[in-house]
Amino acid sequence: MADGGGGGGGGGGGDEPEELSDKQKAEIAKWFLANAPAGEIQYVAKDVRSILGDDKIYEMAAAEAFPLHNKAHLLALEMPDRSGDVLITTYGELDKINYFDPRTAQVATVDHVKQVCTNVRPANDDELPSPYIEDFRSTLDAELSKYVGETYPKGVCAVYCVSGKDAEGPGADFEFVVVISAVKHSPQNFCNGIWQSIWNIEFKDDLQFVEIKGKIQVGAHYFEEGNVQLDAKLECKDSTIFQSPEDSAVSITNIVRHHETEYLASLEASYVNLPDTTFKDLRRKLPVTRTLFPWQNTMQFSLTRDITKEMGIGK
Amino acid sequence: MEAAMDLMRRISPKESETALSALLSLLPHHSADLLSQVDLPLQVCMDQQLMKEFILCEYNRDADSYRSPWSNKYFPPLEDGPLPSPQLRKLEIEANEVFTVYRDQYYEGGVSSVYIWEDHNESFIACFLIKKDGSRTGHGRRGYLQEGSWDAVHVIEVGPEEEGTAHYRLTSTVMLSLTTEDKSSGTFNLSGSIRRQMSHDLSVAEGHLCNMGKMIEEMEGKLRNSLDQVYFGKTREMVCTLRPPPDGIQLRLPEN
Numbered sequence: 135m136a137d138g139g140g141g142g143g144g145g146g147g148g149d150e151p152e153e154l155s156d157k158q159k160a161e162i163a164k165w166f167l168a169n170a171p172a173g174e175i176q177y178v179a180k181d182v183r184s185i186l187g188d189d190k191i192y193e194m195a196a197a198e199a200f201p202l203h204n205k206a207h208l209l210a211l212e213m214p215d216r217s218g219d220v221l222i223t224t225y226g227e228l229d230k231i232n233y234f235d236p237r238t239a240q241v242a243t244v245d246h247v248k249q250v251c252t253n254v255r256p257a258n259d260d261e262l263p264s265p266y267i268e269d270f271r272s273t274l275d276a277e278l279s280k281y282v283g284e285t286y287p288k289g290v291c292a293v294y295c296v297s298g299k300d301a302e303g304p305g306a307d308f309e310f311v312v313v314i315s316a317v318k319h320s321p322q323n324f325c326n327g328i329w330q331s332i333w334n335i336e337f338k339d340d341l342q343f344v345e346i347k348g349k350i351q352v353g354a355h356y357f358e359e360g361n362v363q364l365d366a367k368l369e370c371k372d373s374t375i376f377q378s379p380e381d382s383a384v385s386i387t388n389i390v391r392h393h394e395t396e397y398l399a400s401l402e403a404s405y406v407n408l409p410d411t412t413f414k415d416l417r418r419k420l421p422v423t424r425t426l427f428p429w430q431n432t433m434q435f436s437l438t439r440d441i442t443k444e445m446g447i448g449k
Numbered sequence: 450m451e452a453a454m455d456l457m458r459r460i461s462p463k464e465s466e467t468a469l470s471a472l473l474s475l476l477p478h479h480s481a482d483l484l485s486q487v488d489l490p491l492q493v494c495m496d497q498q499l500m501k502e503f504i505l506c507e508y509n510r511d512a513d514s515y516r517s518p519w520s521n522k523y524f525p526p527l528e529d530g531p532l533p534s535p536q537l538r539k540l541e542i543e544a545n546e547v548f549t550v551y552r553d554q555y556y557e558g559g560v561s562s563v564y565i566w567e568d569h570n571e572s573f574i575a576c577f578l579i580k581k582d583g584s585r586t587g588h589g590r591r592g593y594l595q596e597g598s599w600d601a602v603h604v605i606e607v608g609p610e611e612e613g614t615a616h617y618r619l620t621s622t623v624m625l626s627l628t629t630e631d632k633s634s635g636t637f638n639l640s641g642s643i644r645r646q647m648s649h650d651l652s653v654a655e656g657h658l659c660n661m662g663k664m665i666e667e668m669e670g671k672l673r674n675s676l677d678q679v680y681f682g683k684t685r686e687m688v689c690t691l692r693p694p695p696d697g698i699q700l701r702l703p704e705n
Contacts, residue, residue: 154474154475158474159475162471162474162475165467165471166456166460166468166471169460169461169464170459170460171459171461174459177455177459178456178459178460180452181452181453181455181456181459182452182456184452185452185453185456185472185475185476186475285692285693286691286692287690287691287693288691316691316692317691318687318690318691325683325684325686325687326687327684327687327688327690327691328691329688329691329692350635352688352691354683354684354687354688355459355684356641356680356683356684356687357458357459359643359644360458360641360642360643360644360680361457361458361459361462361641361642361643362462362639362640362641362642362643362676362680362681362683362684363461363462363463363639363640363641363684364637364638364639364681364684364685364687364688365461365463365636365638365639365640366635366636366637366638367635367636368634368635368636369635394692395695397634397635398688398692398694398695400633400634400635401634401637401685401688402685402694403634404629404634404637405681405685407593408639408677408681409677411591411593412593412594412597412627412629413627413673413677414591415583415589415591415592415593415594415597415627416556416581416583416589416594416597416598416599416625416627417555417556417581417599417669417673418554418555418556418557419670419673420555421554421555422554423554426666427550427551427554427555427662427666429547429655429658429659429662429663429666430655430659
């Protein structure tokens with residue numbers, strides 16, 4: 135009973151299935167886990183575990199894949215003391231299981247595979263930026279948090295100082311990374327999505343100039359009786375002048391707000407254009423004749439084809 | 450197998466070839482099931498005799514060779530690869546000709562192939578395939594797409610004729626990917642695959658080809674609309690849920 139088979143991508147291997155080594159199986163498991171869409175890694179984990187049939191290999195793969203996935207998707211975990219969420223990012227990573235939360239000046243210990251925060255402790259002095267830097271950082275964080283809270287129903291954000299955190303006063307360059315993430319999981323509606331933006335803010339003291347580079351990424355996955363995914367990204371640049379912490383915070387937030395709003399508008403425009411332009415390059419809704427195809431009239435086809443060729447219609 | 454199919458629904462459609470390869474190596478004993486149930490982008494080959502392209506699938510394959518619907522020969526050449534009966538071959542030739550025109554009218558380019566072969570009990574199975582590359586370097590006439598592909602596989606099981614009617618069961622799969630790219634709006638990629646079924650009992654007065662063609666046309670129309678309105682619409686809805694459009698927000702913002 136033939137079913138709707140897809141194209142045969144090369145004959146399926148030799149006569150005897152080769153047994154894969156444990157390491158090879160773990161690599162494959164790792165690939166599936168790391169490539170799970172945002173919010174679906176636990177479901178993917180269940181499937182992988184069942185297919186592998188070997189918990190030892192699964193655990194080996196999970197230990198490596200989960201941290202990658204969590205960092206790539208800017209996972210937000212609730213801290214046990216209810217002081218807020220800590221974001222799992224490369225910028226705040228102190229070591230494989232410890233992540234710095236700049237807003238509450240704490241360090242959170244996490245279990246990547248279980249995706250929970252197991253412990254928090256106050257950050258040490260050497261883990262914190264200088265008061266001069268912290269002034270800029272926290273003011274920007276406050277302004278951004280306001281923006282994020284108003285704009286993204288499920289948004290979280292953090293501001294990390296990734297360079298120059300020990301500068302005592304004016305005369306030094308420093309760099310922040312702003313991370314914004316909003317995630318929506320609706321497994322019951324077979325739909326998940328993530329918006330994330332990462333902004334590099336370079337404060338150049340000598341030029342009295344702030345260079346801003348942004349990377350926005352949006353993903354959505356709908357999988358009711360099918361599998362459709364959106365993967366969109368944009369890189370942008372801007373700049374502003376080096377001002378006081380308060381004025382810089384407002385300037386920078388305005389720039390972020392401006393670019394992100396514009397990006398949303400361009401995504402919307404892409405969707406609006408889809409049915410009439412972009413999709414048409416793949417398949418028209420109807421032929422140029424604006425009628426359905428005349429299957430009954432086989433004779434007409436040779437005729438139509440010849441006429442089409444001669445008159446160069448549709449070519 | 451259930452876990453494998455669930456994985457295929459979750460991994461990005463763009464990675465489906467890698468994912469299937471991985472599953473085949475992990476579950477070698479399920480390879481027949483996996484190959485028949487998982488949809489992969491279609492591959493094309495050149496009929497060296499007539500210099501025309503044709504589409505590869507399990508239904509025109511024997512060992513490592515594939516039969517061209519144009520010359521009815523296997524490439525690379527095979528001593529005695531299975532061929533359809535003369536009667537079915539005649540239908541197959543006509544089907545390919547008519548489907549070529551259909552493809553041209555809806556797709557304005559691309560490659561199509563039809564394969565027909567005997568099933569048991571006076572039934573037969575027909576497989577209609579279309580591969581369209583809509584990118585601006587391919588057959589995308591308006592140049593909107595950086596990358597774009599539409600692959601359709603329609604498999605129709607046609608039952609024996611009884612009292613002037615026959616039973617038609619169609620299983621269709623469309624795999625689609627489109628990417629637009631420019632400096633100011635970045636990269637936008639939508640890709641997906643959906644599969645549907647449709648069954649009809651139809652009078653054979655107009656012939657099998659007419660019935661099959663109409664079913665396929667109807668199905669493709671439905672799938673195109675589904676992809677556009679439902680599937681893409683759902684991802685669009687999700688984006689608006691993540692970041693509601695400014696109009697709503699501005700009403701709530703207090704003046705700074």
